[in-house]
Amino acid sequence: MPMYGDLGNKLVQNAKRTQNLAHLPPYQTELVRSVAREVRDLDRDVASLLEPFQESFDPAADQATACTLLVNHMSMRRNKRCLLAYHRTRTDKLEELVWNGSDLLDLAGQQTGGAGPTNGMNGPTDSSSSSSSLSPQEEDYVRQYGDLLAAYKGHWTDIDLTGSLEPPRDLFIDVRVLKDAGEIQTEYG
Amino acid sequence: MSYYDIDSILTDAEKIPCTFQLDVPELGYLDNSPGQTLKAGARVALPLWLAELLAITSTGSSDDQNKSYVAFDLPHALRNDVVQALKAEPLAVPLRDQSAHFYSLATHMMDLSEEPELSATLRKTFVRRAAEIALHARKLGGGTGKGDEGGSNLGVGGAGEEFLRGLDEWERRLFRKAHDGTRAGKEWMEKIKKN
């Protein structure tokens, strides 16, 4: 018997794998929908459990109901956490790609060019005409974050914020060229 | 304990043996019997994210203020024979077989109930195994002495491989850090000679 939270766990396991991948695996549209649906179902259960009590529910007087309510509440929060962490893991990845200068076309093309689906979760629901591994919302996010980063970079145009994070080596190659031209100046040497 | 942290969320999914302290008609599904009442005394393995709050929330019962919805035991991964084995020979136990989030799970449990002896044993275990992890990481990362690996760069050998396979998530991260540190040091040394 699958229990509340099990589907959320699948999302998080997917996120765990995503962390270790260079590319972004397909967005789990169906799984996300199911987990969100579970939250709404639980919320309805809570409402119907509370209905007979009007506004005056006393947990100490009806401990069994209180316990069920607590379980439902925790399950909703658990699902919310799983959904947020799943999406956050992916936006982290997307932001990294934006920092590295990939654009939306690169990202969208990953799935067709890449190793294909990495697990069995992308059922027929994912097979819209475009085979992007990003959800439409994620595509929007990439655009918006790209704009945000560009705006921030604009304050620091001279230092090239997306430049290398490796400390600069000296300009030795240039120097060697210079040596040929500049070896003349030995007047004081 | 971070809300968005994937490992923390996965740790919270670990199952804890719990005993219900009251009848709950709606929760039969937790014990594979949907539609039936979950009876007081029923033993159910609940994920930590659920067990934790059920165990610390008071029922508000007038006859027993301390009574909570469930009582819990230490999870299977932390049972006594595992702890005894770790005490005897910390390197011989594949922690990952107990739980991929062994230490993380343990810290949760120790927050829930005081386990001073467990805490002391696990700290010793962790430090002892960390030293071993560093040793393997140096070998794989290409440490200072080149001669002592004996052939293959992956010269961990059977026992070593077995040990590394048994690392839990904390230890894997530690291994990666040690390995990266050694490798970056080596790369720097090689680079400086070229430039």
Next chain:
Amino acid sequence: MDIDDILREVDPTFHEVPQEKRDLQDLTRAWVAERSAPELLSWPSDGLFERISDSIRRQIERIEEMTGDMDPKTNFALIVIQTELERFKFLVRSYLRARLSKIDRHALHYLSTDELRARLSDTEMAYASRHQALLHNHYLSSFLSSFPPALQNLNDTSGGIAMVDTPDLESAVFIRLLNDSLVMGRGVDTDDTSEFQEGDIVILRWSDAKSLVESGRAELV
């Protein structure tokens, strides 16, 4: 020999450190500290980055002027200037990105109180608020808007685990003592207090190191 040189010879304590040199030292320290601290440190309030940003701009202009000059002597100076410029650019870049990365990870935390907000520069504030808004929007449009209204917040602290992630201030760090100091460090079994000498390197929790670092008695390494 100029007047400073003469003064320096007769009076060994005459040693006015030029602003540029001090700025380089401050920038370097700020970089090392930000790369090492588990939490976001304060944006320097003394105009350090405004000054550095200005001088980088001026240096780039100078390079453009010098590039036309084919005199080999100028040419070598140009190499030196460019090499140094790249070093400065790297320091500023790595510093800014170390900060952004911390701001990204704990945005809601750093936006939560006036005191924490004061650590960010104006540009960082604008970035952090906008980034957070983008994320919230993204969650809403992806799934969150279908939730019951009470569950749509991103800053709940009830029900088990707080949603606003915070940096772990108990993380261990390495510091170097800049003065002889008495240092207190909390541990699991015992809390230690020891006298350390200038130059000593010590491992302790950031929460115990912080006041030493902020008062200039120690620095992160």
Next chain:
Amino acid sequence: MALPLPPGLTQPEVAFLAEMELVTIVPRQRLESISLLGGQTPPLRPPHRAELPLWLALLLKKQRRANIVPPPWLHPASLSEIITRESKDNPDAFSSPPPPPSRAHPTEPGRARRLAESDANLSPPFQPSCTADAPAGYLPYHWLEVAEALLAHAGDDMPVAAGEVRSLLRDLVEVRAAKMRSSTSTLESFGGGLTSLRGVGAMELAESRGFVLGVVDGVRKLGASAEATRREEEEFGGGRDVSDDESDEDMGI
């Protein structure tokens, strides 16, 4: 992710930092002062020595415009002395770092100027410890980076064959690596809150940082509940929960 690097400087970053160390050069050519972002460079007038940051000294050296004077601690006699100290005299600890300026002898030539108040809080790489007047017998914080850079690019400026210095350095690296290892295996079985790594070098630290701090943090987390219990007990003296009334009585003792 704006910065895909672990906390703390990486090895290339440490090497970059070490390139800010001042070294002493002997110019082979005149060079006028250059206005850099970090201040004016001194005008170079052969054969007068000058002090420059390592990155600039290396640039001049590669151009054969200058020779670099190796710091006294890099001389074979000094290295041998340090190796003896590290392996025999004090096998458990790193040897002492060079005395800080505030403790340096005020009459020692070449050091007095560093007593100037504005320099008081200087630390590596800005506290000169790799110049020609640095003391022999002490390894400065950036010893390995500076030594390797000089050997790689200014080997012919060494007082003896570079190979000899190199092999001494290798011995030293070995001796100290073993120390780093043993210090990390003892330091965390602790439950104490302070661990001194006096005399450790920047590169050594960078190599072990992630691991060492990972172990310390792990021990802290595994001990968190035990530590909380200890603190409660210490606060309440006996370990029993003391109500307000009782503590008032206690205060009257």
